[in-house]
Amino acid sequence: MPEALYFNGLDDLIRNALAEDIGTGDITTLSCIPEDAVSTGVLLAKDEGVVCGLSVAARVFALLDPHVTLTPRVEDGAAVAKGDILADIQGPSRSVLTGERTALNLLQRLSGIATRTRLAVDSISGTKTKIVDTRKTTPGLRVLEKYAVRCGGGGNHRFNLSDGILIKDNHIVAAGGITEAVRRVRRLAPHTLKIEVETENLAQIDEALAAGADIIMLDNMSLEEMRKAVAHIAGRALTEASGNMGDKDLRQVAETGVDFISIGALTNAVRALDISLRFR
Numbered sequence: 252m253p254e255a256l257y258f259n260g261l262d263d264l265i266r267n268a269l270a271e272d273i274g275t276g277d278i279t280t281l282s283c284i285p286e287d288a289v290s291t292g293v294l295l296a297k298d299e300g301v302v303c304g305l306s307v308a309a310r311v312f313a314l315l316d317p318h319v320t321l322t323p324r325v326e327d328g329a330a331v332a333k334g335d336i337l338a339d340i341q342g343p344s345r346s347v348l349t350g351e352r353t354a355l356n357l358l359q360r361l362s363g364i365a366t367r368t369r370l371a372v373d374s375i376s377g378t379k380t381k382i383v384d385t386r387k388t389t390p391g392l393r394v395l396e397k398y399a400v401r402c403g404g405g406g407n408h409r410f411n412l413s414d415g416i417l418i419k420d421n422h423i424v425a426a427g428g429i430t431e432a433v434r435r436v437r438r439l440a441p442h443t444l445k446i447e448v449e450t451e452n453l454a455q456i457d458e459a460l461a462a463g464a465d466i467i468m469l470d471n472m473s474l475e476e477m478r479k480a481v482a483h484i485a486g487r488a489l490t491e492a493s494g495n496m497g498d499k500d501l502r503q504v505a506e507t508g509v510d511f512i513s514i515g516a517l518t519n520a521v522r523a524l525d526i527s528l529r530f531r
Contacts, residue, residue, distance in 0.1 A: 304361035316346035368403025387515035
């Protein structure tokens with residue numbers, strides 16, 4: 252399994268998913284499949300896209316029954332075409348059938364995220380801008396979904412609330428303004444963390460710059476507003492375009508000169524890649 256997927260809780264996540272799906276037992280499989288039956292099969296791509304999560308799928312079967320072996324034919328991050336074989340699988344038929352849906356659910360979702368991310372990254376090829384994700388992830392699956400973004404060629408924004416400072420609109424209101432919010436952050440937060448401030452207009456940008464923000468988020472601005480903002484900031488802080496970016500022409504956004512485009516839709520509005528398990 253890739254080092255990126257070693258984290259406390261992965262096995263618990265998978266066990267919980269298996270328990271949710273199996274319940275008190277796979278009645279269909281236990282009723283019609285002999286206990287000593289052994290099957291071989293393949294994981295088959297039924298759509299074009301980017302694969303991610305084969306090691307996770309393999310772990311599902313390993314936890315369910317160590318006698319099941321799933322051998323990938325491609326690596327996470329590989330582009331595949333409809334009809335490509337992604338992996339071979341062999342083992343007790345009952346175990347393969349019982350774990351099939353949980354393994355495919357995870358594999359299909361992560362591959363869908365990687366595929367959508369790759370499309371976004373390709374759409375801004377040749378610009379300096381980088382595509383990053385957000386915290387709009389499925390509860391409990393964040394580490395996997397952010398891994399899928401990286402497999403698609405994107406980057407990760409904050410993983411959680413403790414590893415970055417992002418002062419958003421409600422923080423600004425509750426703290427009494429950008430200047431006061433940044434002042435309080437500087438008093439208590441570690442100096443190793445960068446400070447990002449969400450802004451909606453040039454006046455807020457000026458206040459954020461004066462307060463010493465490292466990154467300025469340009470939230471829900473028009474293309475012309477973003478161009479003016481980037482020119483106004485003039486390299487004094489990094490810039491991030493945000494706000495329904497999944498519905499925007501990303502190339503046009505990148506051409507405004509922003510450093511990053513953050514897209515919640517990479518993880519919260521993704522279509523799973525169609526993958527099936529077929530016995531030979």
